[in-house]
Amino acid sequence: MNYLYLKLKQASRLLATAGIIASMLVVSCSKENEVIPEPSEEIAGVTFYKMFRVENYAVETDDNNPTVPKTAVYYSLEEGKDVALVNAKTTRWDIAFNGLYNSFISGNNGKNETNSGFGSNGIGGVIIVQKPYDEVVEIPADTEFKTGGGLIGTDDAGSFGQGTGWYLYDFGGSVVATGADKQHVAYALGNPLKLLNGTILPARTIIVRTAKGNYAKIKMISCYKNALTPDLWFKNTPHMYFTFEYTLAPKGSLKFK
Amino acid sequence: MNLKSVPFFTGMLLLAVLFSCKEIVDLPEEPNNRIIEYKVTNVQDTAIYGAIDEIEKSITVYIPFYYNLVVIDPEIKLSAGAKLQEPIDAIEVTRTDVVYKVRAADGNVASYKLKIVVQNAGDLYVKELSTTANIAVYYPNAQFVVYGNFFTKDPAVVDIWLVSKKNAKEFPIKYGVAHGGSSLDDKGIVSYSVNYDNLLPSLDSGLYDIKVKVFGQTAQSKFPVRISYKQPDIAMVGRDLKQGESFTYNVVPGTVLTGIKSVAVADEKGVFRNLILGEYTRTQLLLQVPGDFPTGEYLQLRIEFDNWTTVIKNFIIFKVSSK
Numbered sequence: 001m002n003y004l005y006l007k008l009k010q011a012s013r014l015l016a017t018a019g020i021i022a023s024m025l026v027v028s029c030s031k032e033n034e035v036i037p038e039p040s041e042e043i044a045g046v047t048f049y050k051m052f053r054v055e056n057y058a059v060e061t062d063d064n065n066p067t068v069p070k071t072a073v074y075y076s077l078e079e080g081k082d083v084a085l086v087n088a089k090t091t092r093w094d095i096a097f098n099g100l101y102n103s104f105i106s107g108n109n110g111k112n113e114t115n116s117g118f119g120s121n122g123i124g125g126v127i128i129v130q131k132p133y134d135e136v137v138e139i140p141a142d143t144e145f146k147t148g149g150g151l152i153g154t155d156d157a158g159s160f161g162q163g164t165g166w167y168l169y170d171f172g173g174s175v176v177a178t179g180a181d182k183q184h185v186a187y188a189l190g191n192p193l194k195l196l197n198g199t200i201l202p203a204r205t206i207i208v209r210t211a212k213g214n215y216a217k218i219k220m221i222s223c224y225k226n227a228l229t230p231d232l233w234f235k236n237t238p239h240m241y242f243t244f245e246y247t248l249a250p251k252g253s254l255k256f257k
Numbered sequence: 258m259n260l261k262s263v264p265f266f267t268g269m270l271l272l273a274v275l276f277s278c279k280e281i282v283d284l285p286e287e288p289n290n291r292i293i294e295y296k297v298t299n300v301q302d303t304a305i306y307g308a309i310d311e312i313e314k315s316i317t318v319y320i321p322f323y324y325n326l327v328v329i330d331p332e333i334k335l336s337a338g339a340k341l342q343e344p345i346d347a348i349e350v351t352r353t354d355v356v357y358k359v360r361a362a363d364g365n366v367a368s369y370k371l372k373i374v375v376q377n378a379g380d381l382y383v384k385e386l387s388t389t390a391n392i393a394v395y396y397p398n399a400q401f402v403v404y405g406n407f408f409t410k411d412p413a414v415v416d417i418w419l420v421s422k423k424n425a426k427e428f429p430i431k432y433g434v435a436h437g438g439s440s441l442d443d444k445g446i447v448s449y450s451v452n453y454d455n456l457l458p459s460l461d462s463g464l465y466d467i468k469v470k471v472f473g474q475t476a477q478s479k480f481p482v483r484i485s486y487k488q489p490d491i492a493m494v495g496r497d498l499k500q501g502e503s504f505t506y507n508v509v510p511g512t513v514l515t516g517i518k519s520v521a522v523a524d525e526k527g528v529f530r531n532l533i534l535g536e537y538t539r540t541q542l543l544l545q546v547p548g549d550f551p552t553g554e555y556l557q558l559r560i561e562f563d564n565w566t567t568v569i570k571n572f573i574i575f576k577v578s579s580k
Contacts, residue, residue, distance in 0.1 A: 087347045090299045090330035110301055119325045119411055120299040 041250075046078045046214065048248045049257060056225055056241040057082070059102040072098035072116050074108075077208065077216045077246055089120040091211035095218075096149065101240050103186065103223065104153035105166065108211035112147040122211035128152050128164050132203040133190065133219035133245065137255050145209045155189060157201055166204055166220040168193065181234040190219040190244070193230065213251040220244045287336075290361035292316065292369050294334035299347070300324055307331070309369070316357070317372040322408040322472060326350055329373065338362035350375055351473055375472035377408050383469050384448060387480035394483045398458040398540055399511035401430065402450050407471050410439060412451040414472065419457075419465035422481055427468065428457055458513045458539040460484050488565055489514050491542065491558070495574035501548040505541050513539040516563030520544055522555040522575060529559055552577050 040050035060070040074083040074093035083093040089110075096106050096116045107124030108117040117124070125145025129136060155165030158175055166189055170176045173183035176195055187193055189204040206218040222228045225238035249256045295307030295316045301324075307316040320326050328347035335341070342358040348371070355371040384404035386393040395401055407415050418427040430453055439449050464481040490509040498504060508514055514537050521529040530550065535543035542560075555575040560568045 084346055086328060086349065087330070089327050090347045092330065092347070110299075113410075119327065120330075121301045 043250055046248060046250075048214070048250050051245055051247045052077075052080055053243075053245045054080070055243045057243070058225075059097055059240050059242070061101060061240050066100065070098075070102050072096050073102060074116070077218075077248060078210055078212070078214065088116050089118075091117075091120060091122045093117075094124060094210040094216065095126070095208055097242070099150040099153060101186075101223075103167065103240060104150035105206060106149045106151045107145065107147065107208055109147035112149070114149040115147060116149055117211065123209065123213050124211045125209045126151055126206060128166060128204050128206050130164060130202045131205055132192070133205045133217060136205045136207065136217045137257060139215050139249060139254055139256065140207060142209065145207075152206060155201075155204070157195070157199075158187070164204060165189070166206055167223065168201065176230065181236065184235045185233050186223050186239070187230055187233065188220045188222050190221045208246075210248075215249045215251075215253060215256070216246045217256055218244050218246040288361070288365065288367065289336040289363065290339050290359045290365050290367040291336045292333055292357060292359055293336060294332075296332045296334075297326075297329045298332050299328070299330040300326065305329075307371075313370075314368060315370045315372055317374060320350060320373065320375045322375055322377045325409045325411050325414065326375075327411065327414050333357070335359055336361065342366070348373070351470075377472055377474060379406065381408075381469065381471055381474040381476040382406055383467050383476045383478050385478055385480050386467070386482050387478075389480065392464070392481065392483045394485050395456060396485060396487055396511045397460045398455050398508065398513050401453040401456040403453075403467060403469065404440075404448050404450050405469055405476065407449045407451070407469070409471065410449055415451055416470040417451065417453075418468045419460065419482075419484070420468050420477070421461070422464040422466065428460060428465075430457065455510065456484075462486055486515070487512060488568075489560075489562065490568060491560065491570065493558070493570055493572065495572065497574065497576045497578075498546050499578055500546055500550050500552070500580045503535065503543065503545045505543050508540050508542075514542060515539070516565070517542070518561040518563055519559075520561075521559045522572075523557040523559065524551070524553060524555055527557075529557075546577055548580070550577055552579050 041048045057075065059073045062070070071085065073096070074085070074088060075095050076083050076092055077094040087093060091108065093108055096108065098104055098116065105126060106115060107126045108122035109115045109124050110117050110120040110122045112118060125147045127140060127145055153165050153167070154161050155168045156163060158168035159171035160169055168176065168187040168189060170182065170185045170187065173179055173185070174196070176185070176187055176193065178196070189201060192203050193201045195201065206220065208216040208218060210216060221243040223240045223242055224233050225241040227233055227237050228243060247256055292309055295309060295318070297305040297307070297318060305318060305320060307318040309316050318329060320329070328349050330347040331345065333341065333345070339359050339361045342360050348355055350373050352373065357369045357371065359367045359369070382405055403417055409415065417430045419430065420427050462484050464483055466481050467478040469476050489512045491506045492509050494506065496504055517534060517537060519531055520534050520542070521531045523529045533545040533547055535545060537543055555577065556572055558570045558572060
């Protein structure tokens with residue numbers, strides 16, 4: 001009996017030692033690889049608190065008829081994909097790109113007559129704040145979201161501004177950079193932008209209430225194909241190819257993290 | 258036979274009958290490729306369920322007109338393990354060709370035909386714009402308003418055509434930026450209008466009927482309207498151009514461009530010099546300043562036509578500078 005007890009004690013010591021060594025190995029491995037698990041969370045097939053990136057999301061453009069609005073396009077932030085036009089009056093999409101150059105963004109709301117989702121049961125909306133994406137933590141009150149169509153586009157700091165926008169349109173090549181090839185350039189404001197007069201425009205972040213009532217914050221990075229910084233944006237750089245990043249938070253949240 | 262033995266034999270008989278029925282016959286198994294629920298989700302504050310007919314293999318969805326549904330977005334529940342063969346998008350309420358194919362886990366496929374019935378409040382009608390005595394006149398590239406009991410204020414649901422009296426050709430009219438509004442007609446019935454920013458600029462002149470289709474119902478006007486052309490005109494905008502530069506002018510709404518002979522600008526002395534006339538559409542004029550055009554400010558624009566009166570307009574500013 002005593003022999004058995006001693007053997008068990010030995011075995012338990014061995015196991016404890018092995019456990020300590022194993023945990024040391026795990027700790028040392030995790031330090032070496034810098035693996036930081038993303039605190040994402042999935043509810044009903046939607047992943048929250050994880051940043052997604054969409055690159056070169058192309059929409060119809062016709063430089064020969066710049067003032068003619070193009071067919072709207074719809075994107076589902078929750079599913080991370082383009083949504084066919086036939087689904088406009090459903091809750092399958094969260095943001096619409098429409099208006100001139102399809103550059104104006106709105107949410108999906110079924111109760112606002114000017115919204116592409118009018119008549120459906122979408123409860124979405126959008127607002128834009130002058131704050132960098134990473135610093136946007138608080139989710140605004142539901143009453144602050146605007147529910148109309150084609151709401152957020154050109155910024156007042158540039159030409160044809162319509163309030164606070166996600167991009168600055170430099171019509172004459174005289175606000176951000178000079179030169180003929182810098183005319184008609186659309187500067188995305190996901191990051192701060194320095195103007196010729198020395199002013200630095202703070203970054204803008206779009207906050208969306210999705211069609212189903214979840215939330216997203218969006219950083220608009222560029223509308224030019226494979227060109228992500230202002231020095232690469234010219235009049236003839238292929239456009240409109242939206243690159244943006246976003247993070248979702250579930251319905252009822254007060255914060256993005 | 259002794260009467261006392263009757264209950265005994267009756268009991269035995271009943272037992273015999275009972276034991277003869279001991280074999281249990283199972284009901285036939287339900288097919289596992291069924292649609293068990295069809296729920297339309299894109300309705301505000303409620304849901305509409307489709308009626309599933311397993312004999313006819315159909316789903317019928319009744320949609321009251323006041324929901325203004327252009328499409329239905331169904332959520333479909335299937336038998337355990339079954340799948341739809343094709344992904345489903347939202348479906349326009351006017352479609353009649355939708356068939357769902359449900360594949361069971363064992364590979365058996367069942368097909369269900371979808372029937373959408375929009376329940377309108379009555380017969381569709383289009384309000385007459387003309388009378389027997391007076392044919393209403395409209396112009397291409399102008400606003401055009403159609404009235405009727407369209408059961409909706411959403412112009413996306415309303416299909417409208419002008420139908421040529423000459424050759425019965427149909428010209429669809431797209432709705433513009435402005436949405437419709439509701440009003441009371443002379444019979445005290447609520448009617449809806451759909452505003453069109455631009456009647457087709459390419460329309461030929463002549464008589465046209467108005468045809469409307471809403472939620473599967475079609476109506477056509479009894480009296481036609483006349484499409485007519487009027488003097489073309491240009492919306493003037495100031496220009497600061499360089500020699501050789503191209504630019505455009507748009508027409509004034511309600512007019513279209515046809516048969517342009519020349520376009521010129523006049524300097525301070527009233528001397529007109531021709532610009533290079535590029536291709537033009539019915540609504541837009543493409544021009545170019547010649548490479549050797551004299552620099553300076555110009556005061557007037559002149560457009561000469563084959564069949565219209567020459568247009569002369571004053572510039573606010575029209576300046577040409579060297580390349």
